Structure formats: C-alpha cells, structure tokens
Amino acid sequence: MKAGSKFLNAVSAVALSASVVASGAGVLVLASAPAAEAATIRSVQVRGAQRAGEEAVRSNLTIRPGVAFAASDIDESVKRLYATGFFSDVRISVSGSALVVTVSENKLINQVVFNGNRKIKDDKLAGAVQTQPLGPYNQSMINADIERIRESYRAIGRSDVEVTTQTADVGQGRVNLAFVINEGDRTKIANITFVGNQAYGDGRLKSTIITKESGPLSFLTRKDVYSEDKLRADEDTLRQFYYNHGYPDFRVVSSQAVLDESTNQYNITFTVEEGARYQYGNIAVESTVEGISGQDLEGLVETNSGSTYDAREIQKTMDAISKRVSSAGYPFARVTPRGDRNFENHTIGVSYMVDQGERAYVERIEVRGNTRTRDYVIRREFDFSEGDAFNQGMIARAKKRLEALGYFTTVNVTTQQGSSADRVVVIVDVEDQPTGSFGIGAGYAAGGDGFLLEASIEEKNFLGRGQYIRVAAGAGTDDARSYNISFTEPYFLGYRLAAGFDIFKSTTSSNDYYDYSEQGITLRVTAPITEELATTFRYTYKTIDYEEDGAFGDDGIPYNADDEVSKTYAHLIDKGEYTQSSVSQSLVYNSLDSQTLPREGLFASFTHEYAGLGGDSDFYKVTARARYFHLLSTEADLVGSIAVGGGHVFKTGDDLNVFDQFTIGGRQIRGFKNDGIGPRTDAHGDALGGTSYFNASAEMTMPMPLVPEDVGFRAAVFADAGSLFGNDAKTFGDKVNGTDMSIRASVGVGVMWASPFGNLRVDYAEPVVKEDFDEKQQFRFSMANQF
Template sequence: MDMDDFGKACTRAGRGREPLFRRGFRMAVAALAAFVLVVASQSVQAQTFRFDSFEVQGNQRIETATILTNLGVARGQAIDAATLNDGFQRLQASGLFETVEIVPQGNRLLVIVEEYPTISRISIEGNRRIADEDLESVIQSQPRRVYSPTLAEQDAAAITDAYVAAGRLAATVQPKIIRRSDNRVDLVFEVAEGRVSEIERISFVGNRAFSDRRLRRVLETTQAGIFRLLIGSDTFVADRIAFDSQLLRDFYLSRGYADFQLLSATPELSPSRDAYFLTFRVQEGQQFRFGQLTAVSDLPQIDVAEYQSEIRVRPGNVFSPQAIERTIERLELLATRQGLTFIRVTPQITRNDRDLTLDVDFVVERGERLFVERIDIEGNATTLDRVIRREFNTVEGDPFNPREIRAAAERIRALGYFSQAEVSAREGTAPEQVIVDVDVEEQPTGSLGFGVSYSEDSGAGASVSFSESNFLGRGQRLAFAFDTSSQSSASNLTFVEPYFLGRDLAASFSIFYRESDNDNFTFDTRSAGLSFGVSFPVGEFRRLALRYSYSDDKLSARDGTPADLSAILAADVGSNVTSEIGYTYSINTIGRGLDPTRGVRLSFGQSFAGLGGDAEFVKNTFALVGRRAIRNEEVILNGVLEGGALISNSGQNSLQANRFFNTQSIIRGFESGGIGPRDLNANNASLGGNYFVAARLEAQFPLGIFPEEYGISGAAFLDAASIWGLDDTNGGTAGLDPVDDSFFLNSAVGFGILWDTQIGPLRFNFTRAINKRDYDREQTFDLTISTRF
C-alpha cells in the first residue's frame, strides 16, 4: 500500500458553522484510517523511507522548523512506516493544527497542515437568567488567541456548572464556530437554560421533639413558595446541603441533644427535572441537662475554689456546647490574669443515662509549650490585614491556644465580610513554633436600597438607603438613608468605627434632619442636629455607651396662626437648642445566652442637658425585654416593660421636642400623640408628657391555614401605657382651666398577621381599645409595609 493513501486519509475540515462533535468525529475517523493503513503495511514486507528534502505547506503562524521538530524525521535517516506514523500523531496531538497531511514523494516528504484559526470574537447566546459578564468570567478562551476545541469544550462545561449552581440542572451549552476570512472564527456558546430546579419540599424523618415546620426555619434553604421567582434560597444548590446539615446539628446540640445524629440528607430529582425533594433523616436521641460542674487541677499554683467560682452554669440547665466553651474561656482568662501561661482547660464529660445528665469536670492543666510564630492571611483583596488580625486575641510571639484560634475563626466569619473563612494551624520553622493560616474569600458588603412604605400614621412614602459595612476595606460602617412620606421626611448619615484607637471601642458619628406636618397636631416641627459617641464591653453580655448630641428644634403653628396653638406650646414657638451628654448601660442575652430558647435585654440610660443651649434637664429611660420560646419553639412569647422620666432643672418648663409622645412602639391601638396630656382649651391639643410607662405582651404563633413556606404567622398582644405630667399646666395664663396631665393607664388588645417576605416584612394589626378617655384617638387598624427592591 502506497504512503500517498496514508496522507490522503487525513482530510481537511469543512467550512461554516460546524459543531465540534462532528469535526471531532471526522478527525477520529481519519486517525483510525491512518492506524489501519499502518497496521496493514506492517502485514507485508516492511518498507523503509529516506528523505533528502522536506516541504511544509499551509503554515502561517507556526514556524517550519517547529513542525519538522514535532515530526521527528531527520534528513537522510532511514525510517519505516510506523516511525512516520508516530510523527504524524505528534503533529496531531500538538493542538496546533486542525488537519495534517503527510505525503511521501520519493526522496521528498510533503507536509500539509491547516492551522487552528484565531478567535475573532466570543459571544454567548440564549442566556437570560445569567448575565454575559458573569458567564465570561468563567471561560478561558479569549479573543485574538488560537482557537482550541478542547478548551472550548471545557468552557462549555464551566458555563453549564454556573447554571447548575443557579439551580438550572437541565441547562445545556453547545460551543460552535463561525468561519470568517483570514483564518479567523467567531466562537459562539449556545445556551439552553432550561427550568429552575427548585426545592419543592423539605421533609424530616425521625424527628419527635421538633416539628418539620420548626426545623425548616433552621435551614438556609427554603421551600418554593409564591415568591419563587424572587427567592434564591428555594433553588437547589448541592453545596448548601452541607451547610444546612451543620445548622441542623448545631440546633440540636445547643438544645441538649448530645447524641443527635444526622443519618442522611438526600435530594431526589423529580421526573421532570425541575424540582427536588430534600429529605433529612435524623436520630434525635434524648435531651440532656448539666449535672455537677466542677473545676479540678493537679497544679500547685491553681486555687481550685477560685476557679470553681468562675463556673456560671448551674446544674439542671440544658446541656449546651456553647456554655462549655464560654466556661473554658472564662477559666483560661482567669489564669491569664493570674500571670499563668500555657494553662489549658479540658472538659471531661461523664454521662448519667439514668437521669439524663452530663457531669463536667473542667481540668485545669499545663498545656504544650507552643508559641505563635506568625499569622498568614490570604484571599483578602479589599479587606485590610489589620481588620482580620484584630479578631485574634493572640499576636505573634504569644502562647498558642487552640481554643482561642477556633474562637477567632468564628469571629471572622461573624463579620459578614467573607463568604468563606478558614483558620488552621501548622508547624512553624521550629518545633515550638506554630503558624496560623487564615484563608478568606470576600463577598459584597454594600447595599443600595429603594423602597416604598405605607402606614396609617404617616401614609404612603418612599425611601433611599445606602449601607457599606466594610468601608474601604477598613471594617468601618457607613450608612445613609432618606425617607419621605405625605406627613414627614427624614434623612441621616452615620459613620461607625468599630475599633477606635485599635481597641474594642466602637466610635460613631451621625447627622440628621427631620421635619413633620402631622395632621394629628396643630403644629409643625423641624429638627436638625448631630451626635457622636463611643461604646465598649464591660463584661459578658454587658455594654456601656457614652454619647453627646446637639439638636436645633423648631416648632411653628400650623398655617402660621399661633392663636390656634395651646398656650403650653406657644411658649416653644421658634428655634430651641438642646445640648446634652448621656450614657446607656445594657445587658443582652437574647440569642447569646446559655439557653437559646430564652433571653433578656435590660437597658438603663440618662441624658443631661445644660451644656449650652436652651434646655436644662435630666432624662432617664429604662427598658426590660424578655423572650421565651415554648411548645417546642412553635410559640414565641415577648414581654416589654419600659418607662422614662424628664426632670427639668432651674425651674424651666420642658420643651415639646424633649417630651415623650405616643408612637406604635409605646402602645398600639392609638394614633401618634393619641394619648397623654391634653389642652382642653385648644381643641384637645396633644402636648406630650414628662413621664411615660408602657407594658407590652405578645405571643407569636404559626397559622395553620397558610402553607408555611409563605412565611405567614399570627400574633396576639396586649398593650398598656400612660404618658403624663407637665411642669406647667396653664401655660402661664391666668384664669384658664388646667390641662389634663394626670396619670391614666390606656390599654388595648389586638391580633396581628405577620408576613415575612423576601421583599420586606409586612404586618397587619387589628386592635381595640379597652381603656381610654373620650378625647384619646384610637387606631383600630395599622398596616406597615417596607418593600425593598
């Protein structure tokens, strides 16, 4: 068989828009034919070739010498057909040529090649759900580079993976080329997106203590509901299952189920491939409580009684790994204060299956002598290193504490700056040295919001807001908001530095401007001012905030007719300046305490005015908030008790801008300014009061009449409040009847519908006043909408 036939077996590619699989099939046939011909040639007497000259045709970018080097045939060298075939295969496998022909012509060898074309442009067609720029970021092919079928197939697979991550498992991507002149092609990725594969149903098997409805609220993934076109969390994402599984474990462990096991998390695809059914099989086990908790140590410098007093967990409390971690932290901190180094606290747990308790011995012992050599941070393109480093209580040269490293990792994740944050330790340059590696992946931290709102108090309104929680990568917070409605408008700018002077000291600065012309009043107000302050922790769950504020408040009569004003308010007409300093001390265990099903928040604050300005007073406020989850956490109970007292100094009368007025946050069922002191001689004008007290009780519960994925729940509440007391009850005008500023306890009951949607929280309140005066203004219905898009 002549070798001319061997060369002709390698045909040229066709022209036009050609699917890659067709060209690949044709090339495979050519290679197979070449192989068959070579095998056939070996079945006869072996033929040898000797070439004295070479000619290469068709190459434009690739040098002739490069082609001959890949061929591997030297001038005058005796070779057989198998060797020549090996050279042909090398040229084909080089990825440089679309077709290759080898034609022996006596002592001359002709090599004809067609180079792969240059990519003129890349386009993506058929994509609607994912933008071009997002898909272009995952492909490697580039314009003005040599076209590679293998790379194009890899790019098509990467685009398909992007659609899979978006929940469109049925998406297909077909790479194609369009031939142009001068050996150029346009590379086109044709996309068929398919339908979104949603989570149609999330179910649980083996759960007894908590309902499916409660467990679904633990997960990040949600079932598809009426907002399925807007909610991204109801789209199936395989990577999210692992995260949801960890959330489920943490939920059970924090509630005392020490033996909890997640047996499986199985997604099942529907026959139509547009929906998933996600099933979690769990084994809850029994709920355990703490038994005896003791501190023990063999170290002579450890006073066991002193460490025992630092254990705040009490026997009978529900077992929680978080409670153990906080106790370890407290004991190790005590050792540090005593000047002891390399002290480690190890919990040893003893099970008591009979009474379902866990005894914990906190063993205070000498740990391994290791030091932190350095902390290496990678992946932070925007966030400064110091923002991450300040979450470590450990610096280079300090003793290495594995528990502190784990706690630092949790604090870094809690910042919200990173989609992923991994902290690990490895051996350093010396046996006693440890290197801490921090690997983060940043995520967007800014938001721009446009919204509309409606409430019975303020009517329809619109808002614009901007917020950046990691301003310039420094971990600072910058926020701006502008709200306007038919009766009021407000704007404010806030800046917060969470680590002022390099310490756990949050410094804040804000400016504001507000004006209102509420129809419920006979006057209009305008306020402008600024404030700045600092806050810092003073203990576990405790914080102290110090502040200074300056405001210029102007009161004017409606329509410029002061005669319609109450004599009490007439004295405040014009501009009044308030300059005050103050503090707030707070304790908050809601969501952070030993028991996640309950918590309290207590705050007490005072403001002192008189450092310049027109007002001199002391304003005291307090608030006590309690929360408790009952009936397997299906029902949430909330209770609030709060109050305030404004005490004027130097015989002054309090200003309207500084007094307490009713809002929906004090008592529901009454309009703004609908309760409190009244001027009976001025159309029952609302004056505000120097004192207020309020109590609110509310129970939130699921409404079984709606599918739970709609996020609709109910609430029943009882509110009671009173606003009373003025410094002057006749406005300085003799002969007028005094205003009614007496203590009167208003109360109301109501029912609310809460709708937690992805486009904003909605709440419908239906109320009825129980106890009121004739001139108190009721509000039987209130709708609050806050829609952001």
C-alpha cells in the same frame, strides 16, 4: 570509535528503548525506559513557532546542548510545551547532533462572546472562564470553561443548562469563540422531607435549615437553589439545633438530593437519628494552670445541674474560661469539656479541664469563598494575626462575631498543620449573602388622620467594606415629612470602635395653629466592653423651628380664631427658632440568640443625656429599657417575651421646653398614636409630653395554626401598659389634661411573616384603659426586606 558514531549509537539506544504512542490529535509522545543510555546534543532547532517564537520553545525544554539527556527528558519537554496552551502538535526528534523540535501552533482567540445568556450577564461569565482574547485556542481549557459556566448556572438554580461552542475563522490564525447557552428552566426543590424525627415535626426542622422548598415567591429569595455545599451546611445546622436543645447523640444518617429530570425538580430527604434528651448532671472545673484553681473559675460556668443540655452554654463557658486564663498570662491555655454520660437517667456531667496547652503560633489566616466582602473585613474579627499565639477560644469568638455580622449565609473556621509542628494555618470559609434592605413602615390612625408611611433603604455591608448606610423618608397627614441619613464605620481608625453620624429633618403641623420643623446631626461612637456589653457616646445638635400657620399680630398671637383661649395657647410655644446641644452615653447589653427572630436572651439599654452646652435647652434625662425572650415550648416553638421601660427628665435651668419632654404612644403601648397619650392642652388637644414615663409589655408568639411552619408565618398575642405624666413646661394659664400618673393599657394580636420581601408585621390593638383625650391608632404595619 568516532564521537559522532558514539552519539548516534546512544541515540539509537534511546530510540530502541522508547515506545511511540499516537494520541487522538496525532501527537507523538515518547515514553522513556528506565535503562535507557544517556545522550548529548550540540544544538536545538525549532520549526513552526511563528507567533510563539523559538526562544519561548527552548525555554520550556529540559534538554540543553552539551548536557546528557534521556527519553524521560523528551517526555517532560513535550509535556511542558503542551502545558503552555500554544501548541496543538509537538514532535521532538534527533537529526545528527541536533535536537529538532517541530510544533504546530494553536490558533489565537480573537474574541470571546456569550450567546443566549439572560440570567447571568456577560461580565460575570467572562470573569468565570479562563479562555481570553489574544490567548491560545485550547480545547481542554474550553471544555473546562463549559463546566465553569454550567456551575455558575447551577449556583442560581438552573441545573439543566446546556452549553456548546461555535468558532468563526477570521484569518491570520485567529478565531472568534462563542459560548452558546441554553439556560433552560429553573431547577426547583419540590419536597424536603425528614425521616426518623420524633421530637420535632418536619415544619419545625424546615424552618431551621437554609434550603427551602420552591414556592410562588422563591424567585425572589433564591433559597430553593440546591447545592452540595448548602446541603452540608444544612446538616450542620440540624446538628447544632438538636445539640442546643438537649440531644447530644443526634446524628444525620444521610442526606440525599434526587433530581427528577422529567420535572427538573429536586426531592431532598434527611434521615436522622435523634437519640435521647439529656439534662446536665454534675458540673465541675479542674485546672492544672499554676496559680489558677478550678474554684476561681466556677463563677464563669453557664451550665447548671438539672437544666436541659445545651451545647451553646458549654461553648460560652469554654470561651469565658479561656479568656480569663489567657488574660492571666497563659495565651496557650486550652479548655476541654469532658462528658460523663449516664444512659439510665439521661444526664451528662460536664468537667471543664483547663491546662496550659501546647505552644502554637498562627502561621497565616486564609480566607476563602468571599465574593463581595473584603478580606480585611473578615480578618479584623479575629483577636490575633499572623505570628500571634494560637488559642482555640479566640477561634470560637471570631466565628461568632462573623456570624453576628449578618454578611454571610455560612461561616466555617477550621485549622490545619502549618509548615512546622508549632505552626497553625487558620482557614475561614464563608459564603456572602445579600445585605441590602428596604423597609416600609405604616400606620393607620383612627379619627380621620389616615395613613402614615415611611420608606427606607439600607446596606449593612457597603461596597464589601462592612460599613452601614441608611436613607429614610416619611410622609403623613398634616403635611408631615421626615428625612434621615445614617452612616457607620464599624472599625474607626483601625480600632474596634463603631463611629458614625445621623442627619435628620422632620416637619409637621398641629391643628392649624403652628408648623413644627426639626433638623440636626448626631455624631456617635460605640466601643465594646465585652462580647455582649457595649457603650455609646453621642453628641447631638439640632434646631427646632415653630411658625404660626395663620396670620398673627405684633404680639405673635395668631388671629386664626376668635376665642381668647386659642390666643393664649400660642404662648406655649413662641414663634421662632430654638437650638438644642446635648451629649449622651448609653450602655447596651445584648445576649439574643438571633437579631431577626430571637427565642432566648436579653436586650437591655440605659441612657443618660445632658443638654445645656449652649442652646435653648437645659435638662438631664435618664431612660432605660429591657426585653427578655424565653422559649416556652421547644416542641411547639412558643416564644414569650417581657419588656419594660421608663425615663425621667430633670430640669437643670428654667422651665423645660415642650420639645424637651418625653412623648410616648404606639411604639410602647400599641393601640395609640405615637404621641397619643400623656399631658395635652385642653383647648386644642396638642401633646405637650411629660417629665416621666414607664411602660411594660408581655407577648407570646407561635407558628401560625394551619400554615406550614417553614412558610414563615407566626401569630402573636400581647398586652401593653404604661403611663406618661408630669409637666415642667410653661402653660401660661392654659389648662392641661393628663399630668397625673394614669395608666393606659391595650391588648391585641399580630401576624408576622418572614417573607421574601423581609420581615412583615401587622398588629391590631384595642385600648382597654384610656383617657378621653388620648388618640388611638389601632392598626400598625411594618416591613423590612433584604435584596
């Protein structure tokens, strides 16, 4: 038999063993049969590829001249050609010894436009779709783009968005494509309800989750936007809340979000099972690590027998033990808590089992979900990188750090098997949240001084780089003005050092006898010592300028009063410019469970400062302050706090300047002006400051009665007390009041609101112990907002 006849017989066998299927687009697809006889061709002919080019078609074929092929190769070639997106029809046939590939080309996209969109800008939608100008018109890709646009609108709470397309032929095989969008109304959340909760009411549970019911101001916060991911995150939040408050058996039975299409609103229901509340039973630490006994690690345990079960304390203990064992030369150490549950008396004994763990290494760290924050900002919070030893304790610490940044609504760190048994892939899923804020602080001073106001704007994650920047300006009575600019780089030179600067300027007047202005710069760097302890070093240089407000004679004494006392007073602060150059160091301990609404934990700081590196000031100052928060009632959400503070300045040269001394008031003892207490001149009542001070406060906050708790209102009652005393500044014989250690005290009430504009607070305080020369300020208002 001749070769040509053999070839034709083989092709016929292939054709007979294949079935021809017509698709909706009229495309012929050959489905191969396993028993088909192989065939060969001598050439490939391409027809219809005007724009794509013949070589582009040939490169996507699995069939080559001189190489045997079967119907399965035809199938694969057809699939590859369709996958390019350039062809609407593909036909493959055999003609003699040639393979003939006939294609019909898709039209090219000339322009992509979006019509009807107002809530999402064109550039955002263009980044979401895959169809691009000069690309092929591919219906499958366009259908996928329609779904991507819908998903973008669902993410901002518009689930009923409608998306269609229109095309306009512009000739030469090109079309303009328009996505026509009917945005519809915002999809809201009508109700969030809980079923099965006994220990906590719906309001308390609503306040813990991310998703919120729609309200008049929800368009600002966007917290009433439903998404499946947020619902899963809320389930985890509920679990953590119960685990941290004594309910280890808690579980979310189900969570359902039902859309009422008639009102375009979701109704969300969480069905939960709380279980019993437990206390800790016996606590033990057992170690199989050579050279490290359980007794050596017992001092790191934070769980105590008889205390309410708290999953946070278990995690802290695991982190502390893991870090200690790792630092002793066992990087793979594993800490496993084992519970011994007593169902009769509702106690859980915890044994921390410490072993060397299996050797594993980090293959890679994969970051997902960050649309604004840069990858390296997230990666640097891990104490390891690719190739380092894997340690579960480090994962927990990194997750805590990422959550503490305040850049993300959710942080989830998981692991999966790498390319081999000893390789681990760390996956970090995050969701960015707004990190910019503006703030307004205001106060009202009794006695005719009127309102004082400060406005600020800050960004905690500048350009997604994790940098902090703040700009503030203030104004008040007596031509008072203030300006501040702050910047912080949290990882200076690639190290865990927060370096930054503060530039400031302020001016004020005092009873028409002098104008005061202060301006300068502070350079600072903060280094962590532990996860909760850090130290900060600062250098500050500032100039202080005093100018008389009226006419004055050659001796510098103003002539804006006839009495001798006023002339003598001018010598307390000689006209002219002063400079101050100082260095300081602070230690800060922070174990608060939340930086916005703490319920548990301690914040404490100690600072000492020396001025005398040139300039006109020569002193050594020591200050300290601390505030402790404790949840008094979990069920009622009553939070108590106690604050104390104090300081003393030592002169290390001649007499102190007035501006070297402490001034305190309404920030420490509400009900008074900021410099409303302490030593003052008898003639004019100007604050001189003091060499020593102390203060103490007690406060209790609670949900606002008769207001749903998830609205965010809280009430506060408080009592403040303290004193500012002593004076080492020259007085030139002028009488000074208030140098003794006289106690001032006040009581008051406050209202806090976690509003869409940020955390607002209004306080009213009434001084109950004061001196006649003290200056009151009974109302104070503050506000900080995220946008």
